[in-house]
Amino acid sequence: xxxELNCNDCAAxxxxxxxxxxxxxxxxxxxxxxxxxxxxxxxxxxLQALRDGIRQHAPYFAAPELMxxxxxxxxxxxxxxxxxxxxxxxxxxxxxxxxxVMLYLSTPSPQDALVxxxxxxxxxxxxxxxxxxxxxxxxxxxxxxxxxxxxxxxxVYDFTEQGYPLLGGRLDYIDNQxxxxxxxxxxxxxxxxxxxxxxQADAAMHSLSKRGYNLVFWRQNHLAFEAxxxxxxxxxxxxxxxxxxxx
Amino acid sequence: xxxxxxxxxxxxxxxxxxxxxxxxLARWLLRDATAAQDVVQESCLRAFAAMGRFADGNAxxxxxxxxxxxxxTWLKQSGARHYVDIDDEAAMHEQDALALSHAxxxxxxxxxxxxxxxxxxxxxxxxxxxxxxxxxxxLEEMSYKEIATVTEVxxxxxxxxxxxxxxxxxxxxxxxxx
Numbered sequence: 001x002x003x004e005l006n007c008n009d010c011a012a013x014x015x016x017x018x019x020x021x022x023x024x025x026x027x028x029x030x031x032x033x034x035x036x037x038x039x040x041x042x043x044x045x046x047l048q049a050l051r052d053g054i055r056q057h058a059p060y061f062a063a064p065e066l067m068x069x070x071x072x073x074x075x076x077x078x079x080x081x082x083x084x085x086x087x088x089x090x091x092x093x094x095x096x097x098x099x100x101v102m103l104y105l106s107t108p109s110p111q112d113a114l115v116x117x118x119x120x121x122x123x124x125x126x127x128x129x130x131x132x133x134x135x136x137x138x139x140x141x142x143x144x145x146x147x148x149x150x151x152x153x154x155x156v157y158d159f160t161e162q163g164y165p166l167l168g169g170r171l172d173y174i175d176n177q178x179x180x181x182x183x184x185x186x187x188x189x190x191x192x193x194x195x196x197x198x199x200q201a202d203a204a205m206h207s208l209s210k211r212g213y214n215l216v217f218w219r220q221n222h223l224a225f226e227a228x229x230x231x232x233x234x235x236x237x238x239x240x241x242x243x244x245x246x247x
Numbered sequence: 248x249x250x251x252x253x254x255x256x257x258x259x260x261x262x263x264x265x266x267x268x269x270x271x272l273a274r275w276l277l278r279d280a281t282a283a284q285d286v287v288q289e290s291c292l293r294a295f296a297a298m299g300r301f302a303d304g305n306a307x308x309x310x311x312x313x314x315x316x317x318x319x320t321w322l323k324q325s326g327a328r329h330y331v332d333i334d335d336e337a338a339m340h341e342q343d344a345l346a347l348s349h350a351x352x353x354x355x356x357x358x359x360x361x362x363x364x365x366x367x368x369x370x371x372x373x374x375x376x377x378x379x380x381x382x383x384x385x386l387e388e389m390s391y392k393e394i395a396t397v398t399e400v401x402x403x404x405x406x407x408x409x410x411x412x413x414x415x416x417x418x419x420x421x422x423x424x425x
Contacts (some may be wrong), residue, residue, distance in 0.1 A: 015410040019384065021391050046356055050413055054385040055362020059367055061274035062267045067284065071266075071291045075255060079290065176259070177252055 005033040011042045026169030059090050069124065076173040097156065114226075117174050119213050121181070122192045122228040125172070131183050131190065142169045148182055152194040152223065154180035155247045164191070164239050166193075174226075184239060191229035191239060198224040205240055207233055216240040220247055258295050261306040266291075268307060268387055269314045275382045276318040278371050286321050288313040308389075308396040315379065315397055322375065359420045369419035377412030380405055 005013070010033045016022050017030045034041045125131050134145040143156040149171060157165040167183040172194065179196040203219040214236045216227040227240050269290060273283040290313045294301075301309055360366055370378060376398075383389045383397060391409075395402045 011409075015413065016406055019391065019409070021406075046417070047413065049354075050355040050360060050417060053357065053366060053384060054370070054381065054416075057360055057363045057366045058370055058386060060267075061283070062288065063270035063272045064284065066265060067270070067287070068266055071263075072255070072259070072290065074292070075258065075295050076251075079296065173255070176256065180254070193378060209373070235321055245335060 005029050007033075007037060007040055010034070010037070011043065014040070014044050014047060016052060019043070034243045046220060059205055066124065069120065070128070072173045073121075073124075073171075074177040077171050082119055087105060088236070114175055115208065115210050115215060118194060118215060118226045118228050119210050121172050121174055121194065122213065125170075125181070125183070125192055131170070133170035135168035137168075139166065142166065142182070145169060146171075150178060150180055152180075152197045154223070155243070157243060157246050159184065161238065162242060163187075164242070186229070186231050186239070189229050189231040191231055191236065192225060193239075193243065194226040194228075196224050198221060200224070205237065205244065207237060209233070218244060220244060223247075254298055257298055258291075261298075261301070262291065262294050262310050265307045265310050269310060272311055272379070272382060273318055274313055275370070275386075276315070276375055276379055277321060281319060282325075286317045287314065290317045293317070302338075305393065305396070307387075308393045311387075311397045312399070313382075355392060356382065356417065356420065365420065369416055373412060373415055373417050377408055377415055380408045381412045381416065384409060 010030060013022065013026065013030045017027055019129065020207075022030065034044060071087070081110055096230060115130055136142050137158050137160060139156040139158050143153075146154055146156075154169075156166070156169065160166070164184045164186050167185055167190070169183070170181050172179050172181040174194055174196065177196055179194050182193045184191040184193065196222055199222070202221070203217075205216055205218045207214065207216050209215065212231045213228055213230055216236055218225050225240070225243065227236055227243075229236050266287070269287050270283060273286045273290075274280065276285065277283050290310070294313050297313075345421055370381065373381070379398060380394055381393045389397070391402045391405045394405045398405065400408075
């Protein structure tokens, strides 16, 4: 069975031999031939040198750093094939408000990863000039735009009179879910407010800063809010307070 | 939990880990950084829309098949000069016969492969059907079977394109040396 290979046959098998694609028996025959044939052996060494050269020296073009996030955020904006019928928006009631006021005592610190994501999304929204999918300062335009795109209903308010005009809304992707993003303006500063459903208890406002940005987090009526901007902390908290007391 | 969120989780788990492979393949096939990003983005949207049709299996090969198809569409549309149709493959045979005549010592060849810029130029000079099998084999370390899936040809064709591609690459490396 193990007949001798001639050089022509051997040449044909050298590539799959190099690639570890030969059956054991065939590989043994190639090996046996090369032990006796200096020409084939040299040819094989050349193929090895070529392979190692490609593996070690040909550039590998990894995806750019922001690509993954950009794609996920793009996917979140795609029209879904079918929308869920469930309506998970919380029912606003005096009882719920009373209950949530009680829970304001706890002030959890948001996870670092989430903080990073919020800051990155904010920066990206400014960099890509993709601040809004629906540009309007009219809450009656922005709020219906979200309907059918999210399975919760984000509260949308305009605070133009107070000096924080609503610029518009868009969808974004944070913490593995599709979220609503509202953008506001304060003088020359842009503020992003991310809103997403949460199962966690309500929590009072909690401020922090990261990479030169100020952030305010709070949870209210099964929604988590994250406001982020390069605006100073007091003014960002003022906007957060206005949203909180409207909602 | 909404249906789309579940689709996105599945996409994140199955497809996103292969984003580098997708970008690397697109960049090598298109030889254009901007086009590569556009094509990968478009491929992701298509993969996402088709997630429901992907049963379990080799997600990398499945995704790269989509990426490769999108690359070929782009190449056809852009009328790329070096685009080689499958029909032109026969014409390549005669050309490579010349490649075999270049006698190289493994040591001399090894020296030429050390230069990343030379290596890139040489690989980029290969017709796309040979370039793609080399990229999938050496940079993604795919098996013949996986490469056959991605390039939608029989395993025997993968094998012959690889051996021809390697001979052509050797020839290109020698040319750059001069």
